[in-house]
Amino acid sequence: MKELTYDNLKETGYDGYLLREGAEKIIQFGEGNFLRGFVDYFIDVMNEKADFGAKVVVVQPIPQGQIEVLNRQEGLYTLYLRGRKGSQIVDEKRVISSISRGIDPYSDFTSFLELAGNDDIEIIISNTTEAGIVYDKTCSFDDEPPVSFPAKLTRLLYERFTRSKGGHGYIILSCELIDDNGRKLRDIVMKHSREWELGDEFNGWLMEKNIFCSTLVDRIVTGYPSADADKMNDENGYGDRLLDMAECFGLWVIEGPSRIGEAIPFKKADLPVMITDDHRPYKLRKVRILNGAHTCMVPVALMWGETIVRDTMRNEYIGGFIRDLVTKEVIPTIPLPEKELISFAEDVFDRFANPFIDHKLKDISLNSISKWNARVKPSLMDFVKRKRCLPERIIFAFASMVVFYKRGDTRDSSEVKNFFSTYVDKGHNEELLEKFLGNESFFGEDLRRIKGIKERMLRYMDEIETRGMKEALISFLKEHGDGMD
Incomplete structure (x- = not known):
């Protein structure tokens, strides 16, 4: 059976929405089931319903991951949304095409840093698990890459600062399941900056040109349906090693300024996203x-x-x-x-x-x-x-x-x-x-x-x-x- 790619999907007669070409506007740390069943789905819907035209570059946050499979499938995967809405049973399938490519910074650190030179990218999203937002004192500026996610992010932000000569920063949406995730991430980034002596000008840019948002994400994503995967692939007519499954309910609460809603068309796409000054x-x-x-x-x-x-x-x-x-x-x-x-x-x-x-x-x-x-x-x-x-x-x-x-x-x-x-x-x-x-x-x-x-x-x-x-x-x-x- 042929694996899932744009050309092979076309051969099956699939007639759902697809965005093959689009500007890379988002960096995403993490390629796991949750982000693909929640965030990347939301972006895909915004591409279809709000003409967002956004592609996601996925960065593998740890040495072992699925970037190789993701690239072989050209960023494509099949998402099943199943559950109840009142008395109605929901059972939907959608091929997600919001991801452009994946980068493994452990094998290609140069491509990782080059993301900082892309002026189209204004958003960074992460879900590196609860253990991801931690301060690791062993990380240094010269590591290629630093081990921890906050250290990687600090390195990328400094690269952005130097390449853009203090230009625009990012909207940073932390989805890790810890209290005040955005604020904690910001504090660790600032700590790395001070430890690495990156300078007051960079520290000022961090605080003034970047928005670290604490968020609440709510969706049960059960992930790869091992028991039914072969049957699903047979029915779809292609092999998909990144099959994902989630409930139909979803909610994303983002703590930050209202202009986030102007930069990201959640409302136009009628998505269950709330932007507030206090997510607590x-x-x-x-x-x-x-x-x-x-x-x-x-x-x-x-x-x-x-x-x-x-x-x-x-x-x-x-x-x-x-x-x-x-x-x-x-x-x-x-x-x-x-x-x-x-x-x-x-x-x-x-x-x-x-x-x-x-x-x-x-x-x-x-x-x-x-x-x-x-x-x-x-x-x-x-x-x-x-x-x-x-x-x-x-x-x-x-x-x-x-x-x-x-x-x-x-x-x-x-x-x-x-x-x-x-x-x-x-x-x-x-x-x-x-x-x-x-x-x-x-x-x-x-x-x-x-x-x-x-x-x-x-x-x-x-x-x-x-x-x-x-x-x-x-x-x-x-x-x-x-x-x-």
Whole structure:
């Protein structure tokens, strides 16, 4: 079977949108599944619907990557978008043609630096994983290339500064999944500049002519569909080693000046992109609603006997419990308009019900204690502060998590596992909760100060362990009028 190229694609009779020639306007650090299933797709749509005419040059950020395959396929790959929108099932396929070529700076450092001389390029995008935005003191200016992504970027920016004689810089969109990703990237670049003694004039140019944007990206990209790849390639009539798969939902929140929207035609292409002066409320929304619901769902569902998210949301009892937890106890704690939050929550519930993604509860359960601390505790604390009472559903889920950990079938740190191994006998629940809620190494504070939390959790734990999750949850729902319509 012929591999995917423009000429071979034409032979198959493909009649979808393609941009074979276009100006290279974007540098992208990273060639992984997420960027290709999210950012490069957005650029492809802007090329089609907003006449953006932009091509992406992809830079391989680590020594091992897929640049060779990407170049052999002339930047082309097939993206499948699958999921739900309300009652509608979405199953779409698109050949993405927004990438022009890839550069491996480890084998061709000269071509990497030459990107700085292209005046058409005004945008840099990155997703080098959470471990990518780090300061590496071993990196030097003379490395070809420096090891870390921030050091590579610093070297490229200095090349741009010298070649353009202080001309325009870049809009830099960091997509790594860490807090304030753009600001952290900027700070590390500045640190490299000072360590490498690149000069005050360059430092001033960095701050004045470049925009380091913190962003929030939200799309589940499951990547290469190994189990179905041969069938898909047969149906398409070409071999594609870069097949990619993602959910149809997507959201990109970019913190920066409004002129970013003038340089990049997101709005004209009707893409789900929001440009704001503060991305943090939207990150809080995602973490508390989507991630928080996942964390609360896991112990309840696993002890009920469910195994994947989709089936859990179809379960009338657990699905109703999670919906009410989000709408009645999480949404009231988020400083955004209620109508907007409810709409986002409905999108989340659609995503949970995606018939194409088998999202395993066991996978989500990894390190649940630290996840609870980051995703759920803030909702608990804010609810208590605002309402002056306990959020019963969050407390029930929290108690369920403790029972789940007592059972021992968990994946977490040795510290967490050793803690719970002391209390496997359910008769130790009161002592367990006293020590657990007061464990500041888990929660960063003493949760025993929350009035009534230990007593309420003790009650729910005893009911779950005595009656089983099914009876305990159904009893809870009857008591609180939830999920029983």
